[in-house]
Amino acid sequence: MISARIFSAALGATLLFATTGCKSTPPPKPIEQLTTEEAHGYAVFQAHCAQCHRDRTDGKLVGPPLLGVTKKQYLPSGAPANDERMSATILHGRGMMPAQPLDDQELADVLKYLHTL
Known part of the structure; x- marks a missing residue:
């Protein structure tokens, strides 16, 4: 007979897998389908961010x-994952x-691009 402790642990592991194992990030929008603003944001990302951050894969x-x-x-830092917090992080580091010295249009477009990921 399975002890209550083993049964409880197995049930907990099953529930954890059921609630977290099925959640996956949807694939990013294909590059060829980006709008003009998103494509500009992609270019800004490549110029300012890609040396440190992957965008289209989950590798670090x-x-x-x-x-x-x-x-x-939430962002990896624990801050809320919203445009206001991402903008502050991008502009001020x-x-x-x-800090990344982006103008208003570059910032707006890189945020649009980040929303496609």
């Missing part, structure tokens, strides 16, 4: 991957991430 470079970043409740 220097900084955390950004695949699905806007589809999550945080921790090891340096």
Whole structure:
């Protein structure tokens, strides 16, 4: 007979898998389907962010991957995953991430691009 402790642990593991194992990040929007603004944001990302962050895969470079970043409740830092917080992080930096000197249009477009991931 299975002890209550083993049964309880197995049930907990099953429930954990059922609630977290099935959640996957949807694939990013294909590059050839990006709008003009999103494509410009992709170019800005490549110029300012890609050396430290992966965007279309979940592999880590220097900084955390950004695949699905806007589809999550929180950023890897624990801050809310919203445009206001992402804008502040991009423009002012945080921790090891340096500030990025983007103009208003570049910032708006890179945020649009991040929403496609």
